[in-house]
Amino acid sequence: FSHFLAPMAESSVRTAPHTAFAESVSSYLQASRSDDIAWHPWGEAAFAHDNDKLRFVAIGFAACHNCHRMHAECFEDAGVCSILRESFVAVKVDREEHPEVDSHFQQLAFKTLGVRGWPLHAIVTGG
Secondary structure: OHHHOOOOOOOOOOOOOOOOOOOOOOHHHHOOOOOOOOOEEOOHHHHOOOOOOEEEEEEEOOOOHHHHHHHHHHHOOHHHHHHHHHHEEEEEEEOOOOHHHHHHHHHHHHHHHOOOOOOEEEEEOOO
16 A cells, blocks of 8 residues: 555654553554554444544454565555554454454455455444
C-alpha cells in the first residue's frame, strides 16, 4: 500500500511507545508498541469511539515472515502512518490470541478474493 503514496517519506517516524499493548503477552502486538500508529487491540474498545472512521484491521502473528516484512515496509513508513492515523482507527490482531477473528476474516477473504493468508488486512465499519 505504500507504493500508492506520493511523495514518500524517506525515513520512518517513531514516537513514544503506545500503552494499548503494554499489558499484552503477545510478542506480535508488543513489536508494534513504538509504531507511529495508535494501534488498538481487538475488542470492544476498538469499536467504541470514532464511529465515523473506518477500521483498518491488521491480522498476523509473531512467526509470520511476511507480517514482519509488511510492518517494516509499510507500518514504519511516515506516509502510511499518517494516513492510518488520520483516516482510520487502526486495530491489530494476533491470530494466535484471537483465532475466531482470524478465521472469520480468512473466510471472508477467501469468499470475496479467492485468497487467504497472512498478513491479512481488512477495512471494516465502526460501531
